[in-house]
Amino acid sequence: MRSTLNLFFMKGAIAAGHPLTAAAGAHVLEAGGNAVDACVAAAVTSWVCESMLTGPGGGGFMLVHEATSGRTVVLDFFVVVPRETAAGSLLELAVDFDGDTQQLFRTGAAAVAVPGVAAGLAEAHARWGTRPWPALVRPAAALARDGFELTPMQGYLHQILDGLLRHSPEGDAMYGFDGRAYRWGERFALPELASTLDAFADEGVEVLYRGALAEQIVAHVRAGGGALALDDLASYAVLEREPVCVEYRGHEFRSNPPPSSGGVLIALGLQVLGDRDPAPAMVAHAMETQEAVRSADFGRALYRGRDALAVLKGTTHISVVDAEGNAASLSASLGSGSGVVVPGTGVHLNNMLGELDLMGAAQPGERLTSMMAPSLVLSNGRPRLVIGSAGSNRLRGAILQVTANVVAGMPVGEAVEAPRVHAEGGVVHCEDPETAAALEAGGRTVVRWRERNLYFGGVSAVEVRGEGTLAAAGDPRRGGAGLVVE
Numbered sequence: 001m002r003s004t005l006n007l008f009f010m011k012g013a014i015a016a017g018h019p020l021t022a023a024a025g026a027h028v029l030e031a032g033g034n035a036v037d038a039c040v041a042a043a044v045t046s047w048v049c050e051s052m053l054t055g056p057g058g059g060g061f062m063l064v065h066e067a068t069s070g071r072t073v074v075l076d077f078f079v080v081v082p083r084e085t086a087a088g089s090l091l092e093l094a095v096d097f098d099g100d101t102q103q104l105f106r107t108g109a110a111a112v113a114v115p116g117v118a119a120g121l122a123e124a125h126a127r128w129g130t131r132p133w134p135a136l137v138r139p140a141a142a143l144a145r146d147g148f149e150l151t152p153m154q155g156y157l158h159q160i161l162d163g164l165l166r167h168s169p170e171g172d173a174m175y176g177f178d179g180r181a182y183r184w185g186e187r188f189a190l191p192e193l194a195s196t197l198d199a200f201a202d203e204g205v206e207v208l209y210r211g212a213l214a215e216q217i218v219a220h221v222r223a224g225g226g227a228l229a230l231d232d233l234a235s236y237a238v239l240e241r242e243p244v245c246v247e248y249r250g251h252e253f254r255s256n257p258p259p260s261s262g263g264v265l266i267a268l269g270l271q272v273l274g275d276r277d278p279a280p281a282m283v284a285h286a287m288e289t290q291e292a293v294r295s296a297d298f299g300r301a302l303y304r305g306r307d308a309l310a311v312l313k314g315t316t317h318i319s320v321v322d323a324e325g326n327a328a329s330l331s332a333s334l335g336s337g338s339g340v341v342v343p344g345t346g347v348h349l350n351n352m353l354g355e356l357d358l359m360g361a362a363q364p365g366e367r368l369t370s371m372m373a374p375s376l377v378l379s380n381g382r383p384r385l386v387i388g389s390a391g392s393n394r395l396r397g398a399i400l401q402v403t404a405n406v407v408a409g410m411p412v413g414e415a416v417e418a419p420r421v422h423a424e425g426g427v428v429h430c431e432d433p434e435t436a437a438a439l440e441a442g443g444r445t446v447v448r449w450r451e452r453n454l455y456f457g458g459v460s461a462v463e464v465r466g467e468g469t470l471a472a473a474g475d476p477r478r479g480g481a482g483l484v485v486e
Helices: 019-030 035-049 117-128 133-146 152-160 169-175 191-203 212-223 230-234 262-273 280-293 296-304 308-312 392-407 412-417 433-441
Strands: 012-016 059-065 072-077 091-096 102-107 239-241 244-248 251-255 316-322 327-333 375-379 382-390 421-424 427-430 445-448 458-464 470-474 481-485
Touching: 012 019, 012 035, 019 035, 019 133, 019 316, 019 470, 019 481, 035 059, 035 117, 035 133, 035 191, 035 316, 035 327, 059 117, 059 251, 059 375, 072 117, 117 133, 133 191, 212 230, 244 262, 251 262, 262 280, 262 392, 280 392, 280 421, 280 433, 316 458, 327 375, 327 382, 375 392, 382 392, 392 412, 392 421, 392 458, 412 458, 412 470, 427 433, 433 445, 458 481
Parallel strands: 012 470, 427 445
Antiparallel strands: 012 316, 012 458, 012 481, 059 072, 059 327, 072 239, 091 102, 244 251, 251 375, 316 327, 316 382, 375 382, 382 458, 421 427, 458 470, 470 481
């Protein structure tokens, strides 16, 4: 990733789930860093300004495309099931998205899996990074210490996730303000997380997996009835995987492979769409096909390591392209915002063991499956679109729709903002009233949404345009931002 040939008339572009996350990556691109450098800096910053949904206590994946070799690899640093069985039980809490639609989440110390995202970022930097590690981490530590003003979307997230974030005394201490949730416009700081990030900058992320910090994490989880052990942290390893690949309308789609399900299901959806225009009825049909294959046999096939094409029978995302055509696509998550915070560290832990649809066939010591799908679309061997999304099981539909629309010729900003559908459980959720009416006329049962909503995912995408320019879009549903560095 160190070619000197600039493919574009600019230094790069980044899209992310928060303006400060995108700005951190853009600053690194401006200073001459590559796509992975920018992605790492943005990811660590997201631990601060998107701390409800991502952080060093979570897991994720990074897809990296090397411009010089044309090779694409996926680093898997998703969470692992602890080897022991939890003594405690899961706490069930509901999140209300718009007053009409609720989703049940399960949290508590018993839901904490072995985190991997810090190890994953360190591995990506060691393999592809060009800027010093401390220079990528220290700005996030400063932001955590000084604080920042909550955007409207961050205020909304604090409100809807309040029951999850503040169910524990430690969660309340981190996310409570005078006995309530933080609100839009208020200043939010994480000084204890700042100290942890300083340690990461000085000593590396190894301190999370061995030593005093690891001991603090394990002691807190086990005191709450969780199963995490020191051996689980010390033995954690980042894995390299080959991406799942399918052809789509003269392009190549590459994404997260098994044992994760997201990339495979999006690939299936694109195959169902084929050369047809991505009209809402066809998109709904593709989603219904995705849902139909998600059986017990599908889950077992993922874990048996079968060929991805044979299997076809809370989250944040960052997308980056640099001037040389290198690309990085990162999806990372804590789950739903567990509220399990290690006292004195600012480390918010995941609740992935409470995501029962992720458990699949995973056994103790194995990775969970995931719906996260950092993805890349190639045209003539070069990046055309770098994309991913937040949004639980809705993220695959969000990626499917934006990808199909961009390949069909829609500019990335319009494609990200365009109204979406989500088909599940025999109904189709719709953001657009005209689409809802047309689907009802076609015989489908429809749930109408009053406006764009985070329920439909939070896409971050960078588009490479034919004239050698870049465009970036962060999803307004997520309060995202896209920046092009000239």
